[in-house]
Amino acid sequence: MKNTLIIAIIMLISVNTAYCATLESEQEARLFADNVMKSVVTGDIKAAFDKLKPYVGVPETEIDSVYLQSKAQRDQRKERIGNTIGYEFIASKRVGQSLFRLIYIEKTEKTIFFWSFYFYQVDKGWMLELFNFGDSLPALFQAV
Numbered sequence: 001m002k003n004t005l006i007i008a009i010i011m012l013i014s015v016n017t018a019y020c021a022t023l024e025s026e027q028e029a030r031l032f033a034d035n036v037m038k039s040v041v042t043g044d045i046k047a048a049f050d051k052l053k054p055y056v057g058v059p060e061t062e063i064d065s066v067y068l069q070s071k072a073q074r075d076q077r078k079e080r081i082g083n084t085i086g087y088e089f090i091a092s093k094r095v096g097q098s099l100f101r102l103i104y105i106e107k108t109e110k111t112i113f114f115w116s117f118y119f120y121q122v123d124k125g126w127m128l129e130l131f132n133f134g135d136s137l138p139a140l141f142q143a144v
Helices: 002-018 026-041 045-055 060-076 137-143
Strands: 084-095 099-108 112-122 125-134
Touching: 026 045, 026 084, 026 099, 026 112, 026 125, 045 060, 045 125, 099 125, 099 137, 112 137
Parallel strands: none
Antiparallel strands: 084 099, 099 112, 112 125
């Protein structure tokens, strides 16, 4: 029974990454992340999340759910955070040969958010393994 479960989990992981678009190089991943951040700056969070979909190995419904939660939170805190006015690349960090992370800040009129993009090298290229964002400055400084 345990072997069947392990095989099923491996197959699920393989299916997710098999249909996942990849980026050819770290430079291409950086351009991709810049492009996502440009959508964030224009206020089109939906477009930013849509750009992420092909590159992550999770169902689109999960990304849509994160987008809807993010939009609701932003709408509720609009007066406190203000409009997005720009973004800035903060850091890149490689861990071994197969992982690297890009960190950006989203500048608003009254605060900042940080965005992290984690890439994993698979046979076809670099896959977006994880992305996250938040407003915890201590977490940002720990990440850098």
